[in-house]
Amino acid sequence: MSRIRKAIFPVAGLGTRFLPATKSMPKEMLPIVDKPLIQYALEEADAAGIEQFIFVTGRGKSAIEDHFDHSLEVETLLRQRDQAGELENLRSIILTPGSISYTRQQEPLGLGHAVWCARHHIQNEPFAVLLADDFIHGGANCLQEMIEAYENRPGNMVAVMEVARENVSKYGIIDANGEEGNLVLAKGVVEKPHPDAAPSNLAVIGRYILEPGIFDVLSGQKKGASGEIQLTDAIAHMLPETPLHGVRFQGTRYDCGSKVGYLTANMAVGLSRRDLKDALAQNLAPLLKNM
Numbered sequence: 372m373s374r375i376r377k378a379i380f381p382v383a384g385l386g387t388r389f390l391p392a393t394k395s396m397p398k399e400m401l402p403i404v405d406k407p408l409i410q411y412a413l414e415e416a417d418a419a420g421i422e423q424f425i426f427v428t429g430r431g432k433s434a435i436e437d438h439f440d441h442s443l444e445v446e447t448l449l450r451q452r453d454q455a456g457e458l459e460n461l462r463s464i465i466l467t468p469g470s471i472s473y474t475r476q477q478e479p480l481g482l483g484h485a486v487w488c489a490r491h492h493i494q495n496e497p498f499a500v501l502l503a504d505d506f507i508h509g510g511a512n513c514l515q516e517m518i519e520a521y522e523n524r525p526g527n528m529v530a531v532m533e534v535a536r537e538n539v540s541k542y543g544i545i546d547a548n549g550e551e552g553n554l555v556l557a558k559g560v561v562e563k564p565h566p567d568a569a570p571s572n573l574a575v576i577g578r579y580i581l582e583p584g585i586f587d588v589l590s591g592q593k594k595g596a597s598g599e600i601q602l603t604d605a606i607a608h609m610l611p612e613t614p615l616h617g618v619r620f621q622g623t624r625y626d627c628g629s630k631v632g633y634l635t636a637n638m639a640v641g642l643s644r645r646d647l648k649d650a651l652a653q654n655l656a657p658l659l660k661n662m
């Protein structure tokens with residue numbers, strides 16, 4: 372069985388929900404405390420054993436490329452000031468030369484299309500997809516949990532969690548056929564169903580392990596929900612020949628594509644950091660009390 376060595380990061384989205392902050396800055400560069408969202412996703416993949424990182428970018432996203440490169444000016448300054456800790460921290464972002472590649476999604480045609488744009492970087496092996504907007508904090512490394520599950524259950528695999536019924540139309544929703552430990556066997560998956568028509572409230576969260584056969588399906592795929600080429604539709608199309616499993620992951624997921632999710636993630640990380648939690652809790656207490 373193939374090891375999961377490659378991961379795709381679709382980062383071409385415009386981030387209109389965060390305007391004006393994202394007018395000239397990629398939404399994936401929004402920080403959770405002091406680290407951009409995309410760096411958390413990349414670190415998760417790196418820690419899970421991924422060796423090749425493929426970013427599907429778009430116009431206006433060059434800050435992401437610069438972020439994962441050396442900044443000679445900043446590094447020189449930190450060296451002159453003897454700030455060894457900060458320097459080390461900055462340099463730890465730099466991956467082995469040649470392990471990051473970038474391709475572009477020239478038009479916003481959907482997540483399925485974004486993944487398809489990276490096909491020549493993957494070829495014939497299973498691969499991971501991480502959506503940086505879905506920030507997962509605490510618990511275990513989500514992608515690692517999935518890779519471990521994949522070893523016994525090849526096929527397509529997604530991270531899943533239960534969401535409120537009224538929110539199912541924001542997600543891909545699983546039609547479950549049984550459970551075993553933290554694994555859900557799916558007999559179907561549907562993108563953004565109406566709450567009345569949804570097969571469950573078990574939502575797909577932005578971590579995937581996909582079989583390479585998905586590229587053939589995506590090649591000929593028509594637009595689905597929201598007029599976009601949906602990854603979910605391709606996964607559904609591959610059933611039942613290619614099984615689909617959901618992994619109930621341990622960490623807490625914050626929807627950093629929404630303002631409340633993003634703000635909550637910042638508080639959660641701040642309150643979990645030894646250097647920040649006391650002062651932050653002290654500052655928040657009166658604000659919450661006066662509400």
Ligand code: G1P
Nearest residue numbers: 482505541542543575576577603
């Ligand atoms: C995408 C996927 C959806 C998934 C969601 C998770 O939707 O299409 O299946 O449930 O990510 O965040 P989007 O948030 O891009 O609309």
